[in-house]
Amino acid sequence: MKKKVILILSLVLALVVLAALPSFAAAEEETASLTLWDFFYNGTTLSLIGAFFAVALSGIGSAKGVGIAGQTAAGVVAEDPSLGGKFIALEALPATQGIYGFVAGFLVMIKNGVIAGNADLSVADGMYYLFACLPIGVVGLISAIHQGKVAAAGMQMVAKQKDQFGKAITYAAVVETYAILALLISALLIFLH
Amino acid sequence: MAISKMKKLFLATLRQDEERLMAALSWAGCVEITPCGEAFAGFAPESRQKGIAEVSVQQKKLGDALLILDGVLPPDRGLFKRKERLAQALFDSPDKTVAEALTLADGVAAVAAQKEALLLKTAALRREIEGLAPWCVCEESADRMFTRRTELLLGTLPAACPLFRLTAALNGTSPETQDGANKPSDKFSQAKSGEDDNAPAAAPLAAEVLPLFCDKAKQYLMICVLREDRDECLSRLTPLGFVRADPLPADFSFPEGVPHSFSAAKDTLAAQLATAEAEAKACLDDLKGRANDRKILRQAADFLSTKFLRLKAADRLGGSEHTLFLTGWVPEKALGRLEKTLAPFDCAWETEDPAPADDVPVLLSNKKIFTPFESVVEMYSLPAYGSFDPTPIMSVFYFFIFGLMLGDVVYGLILSLACFVALKKLDLGRGARNLISLFGVCGISCMISGVIFSGYLGNLPGQIASSAAGSNFAMPGIDLLTQDGIFIFIFLSLGMGVLQILTAMGIKFYMLCRKGEVFAAVFDVGSWYVIFLGGALSVLLSGVGQTIGIAVLILGLAMKITTAGRAKKGIFGKITGGLLGLYDIVGYLSDLVSYMRIMALGLASAVIAYVVNILATLMISPGFSVGTLIGWILLPVILLAGHVINLALNLLGCFVHDGRLQYIEFFGRFFEDGGRPFAPLMPEANYHVIEREEESD
Numbered sequence: 076m077k078k079k080v081i082l083i084l085s086l087v088l089a090l091v092v093l094a095a096l097p098s099f100a101a102a103e104e105e106t107a108s109l110t111l112w113d114f115f116y117n118g119t120t121l122s123l124i125g126a127f128f129a130v131a132l133s134g135i136g137s138a139k140g141v142g143i144a145g146q147t148a149a150g151v152v153a154e155d156p157s158l159g160g161k162f163i164a165l166e167a168l169p170a171t172q173g174i175y176g177f178v179a180g181f182l183v184m185i186k187n188g189v190i191a192g193n194a195d196l197s198v199a200d201g202m203y204y205l206f207a208c209l210p211i212g213v214v215g216l217i218s219a220i221h222q223g224k225v226a227a228a229g230m231q232m233v234a235k236q237k238d239q240f241g242k243a244i245t246y247a248a249v250v251e252t253y254a255i256l257a258l259l260i261s262a263l264l265i266f267l268h
Numbered sequence: 269m270a271i272s273k274m275k276k277l278f279l280a281t282l283r284q285d286e287e288r289l290m291a292a293l294s295w296a297g298c299v300e301i302t303p304c305g306e307a308f309a310g311f312a313p314e315s316r317q318k319g320i321a322e323v324s325v326q327q328k329k330l331g332d333a334l335l336i337l338d339g340v341l342p343p344d345r346g347l348f349k350r351k352e353r354l355a356q357a358l359f360d361s362p363d364k365t366v367a368e369a370l371t372l373a374d375g376v377a378a379v380a381a382q383k384e385a386l387l388l389k390t391a392a393l394r395r396e397i398e399g400l401a402p403w404c405v406c407e408e409s410a411d412r413m414f415t416r417r418t419e420l421l422l423g424t425l426p427a428a429c430p431l432f433r434l435t436a437a438l439n440g441t442s443p444e445t446q447d448g449a450n451k452p453s454d455k456f457s458q459a460k461s462g463e464d465d466n467a468p469a470a471a472p473l474a475a476e477v478l479p480l481f482c483d484k485a486k487q488y489l490m491i492c493v494l495r496e497d498r499d500e501c502l503s504r505l506t507p508l509g510f511v512r513a514d515p516l517p518a519d520f521s522f523p524e525g526v527p528h529s530f531s532a533a534k535d536t537l538a539a540q541l542a543t544a545e546a547e548a549k550a551c552l553d554d555l556k557g558r559a560n561d562r563k564i565l566r567q568a569a570d571f572l573s574t575k576f577l578r579l580k581a582a583d584r585l586g587g588s589e590h591t592l593f594l595t596g597w598v599p600e601k602a603l604g605r606l607e608k609t610l611a612p613f614d615c616a617w618e619t620e621d622p623a624p625a626d627d628v629p630v631l632l633s634n635k636k637i638f639t640p641f642e643s644v645v646e647m648y649s650l651p652a653y654g655s656f657d658p659t660p661i662m663s664v665f666y667f668f669i670f671g672l673m674l675g676d677v678v679y680g681l682i683l684s685l686a687c688f689v690a691l692k693k694l695d696l697g698r699g700a701r702n703l704i705s706l707f708g709v710c711g712i713s714c715m716i717s718g719v720i721f722s723g724y725l726g727n728l729p730g731q732i733a734s735s736a737a738g739s740n741f742a743m744p745g746i747d748l749l750t751q752d753g754i755f756i757f758i759f760l761s762l763g764m765g766v767l768q769i770l771t772a773m774g775i776k777f778y779m780l781c782r783k784g785e786v787f788a789a790v791f792d793v794g795s796w797y798v799i800f801l802g803g804a805l806s807v808l809l810s811g812v813g814q815t816i817g818i819a820v821l822i823l824g825l826a827m828k829i830t831t832a833g834r835a836k837k838g839i840f841g842k843i844t845g846g847l848l849g850l851y852d853i854v855g856y857l858s859d860l861v862s863y864m865r866i867m868a869l870g871l872a873s874a875v876i877a878y879v880v881n882i883l884a885t886l887m888i889s890p891g892f893s894v895g896t897l898i899g900w901i902l903l904p905v906i907l908l909a910g911h912v913i914n915l916a917l918n919l920l921g922c923f924v925h926d927g928r929l930q931y932i933e934f935f936g937r938f939f940e941d942g943g944r945p946f947a948p949l950m951p952e953a954n955y956h957v958i959e960r961e962e963e964s965d
Contacts, residue, residue: 164920164923164924167917167920168924170917171872171921174872174876174917174921175868175872177872177875177876178868178871178872178875178876181875181878181879182749182875185749190882240647241646241647241648241649241927241931242648244647244924244927244928245648245927245928245931245932248924248925248927248928249928249932251865251925252862252865255862255864255865255868256861256864258868258871259864259867259868262754262868262871263754266751266754267751
C-alpha cells in the first residue's frame with residue numbers, strides 16, 4: 076500500500092515538473108504556435124488529471140473495500156441466509172468513498188468549465204485543481220479498504236451476536252470520518268478557487 | 269417520554285386456573301413472568317415438563333411436514349402477500365385443529381417417505397439397467413450359463429489390455445514368442461513382460477474367447493471353458509485385469525413367458541423402472557394436492573407456538589399442589605389493563621416498586637410521533653433502567669439531519685408515499701413497522717430541506733428548461749452547488765453539531781443533578797458551558813462585550829483547571845489532572861468536525877442527481893442528434909434509473925451516518941446502555957395475523 080501511495084505521489088510530482096518545463100521553453104523562444112506539448116500541458120488537462128485522481132483512486136479503494144466485505148458476506152450468508160438483507164447495508168458502506176471521489180471530480184468539472192463548455196484554464200489553475208483533488212483520492216483509496224475490513228469483521232460479529240448489528244454499522248462508519256474530512260478539504264479547495 | 273416505570277408483580281391463585289390465566293395474560297401482553305425464586309419453587313408438576321416436551325415434538329412434526337409441503341407446493345408467502353387472519357378465540361381451544369393437523373402431518377410424512385423410497389428404487393434400477401446394457405449382445409440363456417462339460421464365463425478386461433495377451437495367457441505362451449519381432453509397445457504389456465520372461469510356459473487350455481462389447485474403459489468378454497479348467501483359466505486371466513461379472517441383479521427373477529436372455533432382463537427392469545417412476549410421480553402429485561392441508565398445518569403450528577410460550581412461562585411459576593404463585597414485571601401504565609384481565613380470576617395480587625438491586629426490564633414508551641425513532645435507539649442499545657431515554661430529543665435531531673443529508677422534495681415525497689403504502693398494505697412485524705415509519709417521517713424532513721435548497725429531483729426543472737427551451741429558469745431556493753450555497757450548508761451542518769453537542773452536555777448535566785452529584789455537574793459539564801460561552805462572546809462581539817467574553821472564558825478555564833483533577837491524589841496530580849481536563853477540547857472539536865458529514869452526504873446526493881439530470885436532458889438538447897421524439901422517450905428512462913440508484917445509495921448513507929452521529933457524537937456524552945428489553949408473555953404467530961377481540965396498545 077505504501078508503495079502505491081509513493082508511486083502515485085511521485086507520478087504527480089513528475090507531472091508538476093513536466094508542466095513547469097513549457098514555461099522555461101516559452102521564456103526562450105516566444106512563439107505562439109500550439110504544439111503537442113501545449114495540448115497535453117494546459118490548465119484544463121491538468122485539472123482533469125486531478126479529477127481522474129479523485130475518481131479513480133477513491134473508486135479503486137471502494138471497489139476493494141466492497142470486495143472484501145462482499146466476500147465475507149457471502150461466506151456468512153451461506154451459513155445463515157436470514158442475514159442477507161442486513162449485510163447488504165454493511166457491504167455497501169465502503170462504497171461511499173468512491174462517491175465522494177466522484178463528487179470531487181464532478182465539482183472540478185463544474186468549476187473548470189468543462190460542463191459549461193468554456194474550459195480555458197491557466198497551468199497554475201489546473202495545477203491547483205490537481206492538488207485539490209488529491210486529499211479525497213488518496214484518503215478515499217486507503218480508508219475504503221480499511222472500512223471494508225471493519226465491515227467484514229462486523230459481519231462476523233453479527234453472525235455470532237445477531238443483535239449487535241447497530242454496533243457493527245457504527246464501527247465501520249467511524250472509519251469513514253477521515254474520507255469525509257478529506258472530501259471536505261477537497262471540496263472547499265475546489266469551491267474556493 | 270421516558271423509560272416506562274416498572275412494577276414488580278406478585279400474584280397468587282388456584283392451580284386449576286393455570287391454563288386460563290396464562291391465556292389471559294398472553295392476550296393482555298403486559299406481564300413479563302420471571303422465575304419465582306427458591307422460596308416458592310416447592311412444587312413443580314411433572315405433567316408440565318411432559319407437556320412442554322410433547323408440544324415441542326408436535327411442533328417438530330408439523331414443521332417437518334410444512335417443510336415437505338413448501339418444497340413441492342408453489343410459495344404463497346412473501347413480503348407482498350398478506351397473511352391470513354385468524355381469530356383470537358381459536359388460539360385458546362386449539363386441540364381439535366392440532367389433532368387434525370398431526371394426522372395430516374403423519375400422512376404427509378408417510379407419502380414423502382414413500383416418494384423417497386421410490387426415488388431410491390428408480391436410481392437403483394437405472395444403475396442396474398445401465399450395467400446390463402453391454403451384455404445384451406449375448407443371446408445365451410442368462411440364468412443357465414453352463415452345459416455338462418463346459419461353462420461360459422462373463423467378465424470384463426481393461427480396455428488397454430490387448431486381446432492377444434488374453435489368448436496367449438490361455439494358450440500358455442508369452443505374447444513375445446507368439447508375435448516374434450513385432451513386440452507390442454503399449455505400456456500394459458511392457459509392465460507385464462518382466463514377469464512373463466521368467467514364468468515357465470504352462471499347458472494350453474481349451475478355451476474360446478468371444479468379445480461382446482467394448483467401451484472406453486472396459487472390454488466385455490464371454491469365455492467358454494471346460495468346467496475342470498475354469499479355476500486355472502481364472503487364475504491365469506486375473507493378473508491381466510480380468511474381472512468376472514454377474515450382470516443380473518442379485519434378486520432378479522425372470523417373469524413367466526419371457527425368454528431368459530439379458531435383453532429380456534433389461535426390458536423387464538425398464539418396465540419396473542417405469543412403474544416406480546409413475547408411482548413416485550403419483551406421490552408427488554398427492555403432495556401437490558395438499559394445499560389445503562398446508563393451511564391447517566400452519567394454523568396448528570401457530571397455535572402450538574403460542575401454547576409452547578405459555579407452557580414455558582408457566583414453568584417459571586411456583587406454588588403448591590393447589591395454589592399457584594407468579595412473580596413478574598408489569599409496566600405501571602398497564603396496571604389498568606392487568607386489573608381488567610385478572611378480574612374474572614379468584615386471585616390475590618399486588619405490585620411494588622423495584623428495589624435498586626433488581627434486574628428491571630426496559631420498555632421505551634414515547635408519544636406516538638416518536639415511536640419510530642425508538643428503533644434507532646434500540647439498534648444501539650436500550651438505556652439502562654433508571655437512566656434517561658433520549659428518544660424524543662434524538663428524534664428531532666435525527667429528523668433534521670436526515671433531511672439535510674437528502675434534501676430533495678421529490679425524493680422525500682417518494683420516500684413518504686412508499687412507506688405509507690407499505691405500512692397500509694404489508695403485514696409487518698413491530699421492528700419493520702418502526703423502521704419503515706422512520707423513513708416515512710424522515711421523508712417529510714427531506715421535503716422541507718428540499719424546498720430550502722431547491723432540490724426537485726436535483727435541479728431537474730431548471731435543467732429541462734435550459735435544455736429544451738434554452739431559458740434560465742430555476743426553482744426558488746438556495747443553489748447548493750454554488751460557493752454561497754455550500755457555505756450556508758457547511759454553516760447549517762456545524763450549527764446542527766453545536767446544537768446537538770450542547771444538548772448532550774445539558775442531558776449529562778441533568779442526569780448528574782438527578783443522581784445528586786451537583787458538584788460534578790457544575791464543574792465537569794457546567795465549566796465547559798462557561799468556556800464555550802466565553803469563547804463565543806469573545807469571538808463574536810467587540811468592545812465591552814468582547815472583554816466580558818474573555819473574562820468569562822478565563823473564568824471557565826480556571827474552573828476547569830482547578831476542578832478537573834479533584835479526584836487525583838496530591839497537589840501535583842491535581843494540577844496535571846486539571847490541565848489534562850482541558851485536553852477534552854480536542855474531543856469537542858473532532859466531534860464538531862464530524863458533523864461535516866452532513867455536508868458531504870448532502871453534496872453527494874445533490875451532485876449525483878445533477879449528473880443524472882445532465883445525462884437525461886442531453887437527450888432533448890437541440891445539439892444532440894437522437895431526435896426530439898426519441899429524446900423525450902429516453903429522458904424519463906434515464907431519469908428513473910439514475911434517480912432510483914441515487915435514492916437507494918443515499919438512503920443507506922443517510923441511515924448509517926445519521927445513526928452514527930447520534931450514537932457516537934450524541935449518545936457518547938451521556939448514554940448509559942445495557943438495558944434488558946421487556947419481554948412480556950405474548951401470543952406468537954408466524955403464518956397468520958391474529959385478529960384480536962380487544963386491541964392492546
